[in-house]
Amino acid sequence: MDCPICGSDEIEILNSKQKSSKKKVTEEYLLKCEDCGHVFKDIISLKKPKPYRLIISEQDKSHKTTIDLSPSDELKKGDILLSEFGQVEVTSIEVSDTRVNKAKIENINTIWASSIEIPARIGFSVDLHGEVDSFKLDLDRDFEIAPGDIVKIGKHIVKVHVIKTQERKLTSGFAKANVIKRVYSKPVKFNNYDYDLTEKIYKKTS
Ligand SMILES: [Zn+2]
Known part of the structure; x- marks a missing residue:
């Protein structure tokens, strides 16, 4: 945005407001040129997002x-x-039956893409009465862990007591791996377990 009077691009935004209609989002700016002091309006409008086919x-x-x-x-x-x-x-874009590397979105029929989700890496502690066995695990990001779960990890069978997430410490409910920082557990004398995390161990840290 340049000043329509002197052509300067030193522009201060005094005010902006957004209007939304069925098809468009319009942003209206009140602007002031810092060189000549001229005050003017500018309008930027974008078409509203709509769904596109994604594979x-x-x-x-x-x-x-x-x-x-x-x-x-x-x-x-x-x-x-x-x-x-x-x-x-994005690995490929289809526009009217041809594949292109770049396109304006309104012309796109189908978007091809590949997942780049990396596993969530969490800490897992086993409290051995004073000593702690500590692991780093790589889990699917939506893998759920709940306090009370009975888990096999390495040579231990343990019960999950506390789950520390990015936000809080959980002693009930459940959390998905992508928000878990660390799981705290204690050994139990069971032979059965809900699931085995042994293969998910990335490394043992203590
Ligand atoms: Zn100006």
Whole structure:
């Protein structure tokens, strides 16, 4: 945005307001030129996001879904999108039956992408009456752990007591691995368990 009087690009935003209609989002700015003091208005309008077909490949399977994008934007190969299956990288774009590397979104038929979700890495402590066995685990991001779960980990069978997440300490409910910082557990004298995390151990840290 340049000043219409003197052409300066030293512009101060005095005020802005957003209006939303059925098809468009309009941002109206009240601007002041810092060089000549001229006050003027400018309007930027964007088409409202709408759903586009998205096919995500993930190892040996693929997911068909949609993603809401603004038709006014541009999309290119290599862009990262946040889909309902997590972060994906655009691998190909289909525009009227041909594949292109770059397109204005309103012209796109289908977006192909591959999942770039990395596993969640969490800490897992086993309290051995004073000593602690500590592990780093790589889990699927939506893997759920609940206080009270009986878990096999290495040579231990343990009960989960507390789950520390990014926000709080949980002693009930459950948490998904992508928000878990560390799980605290104590050995129990059971032979059965809810699940085995041994194969998820990335390394033993103590
Ligand atoms: Zn000016």
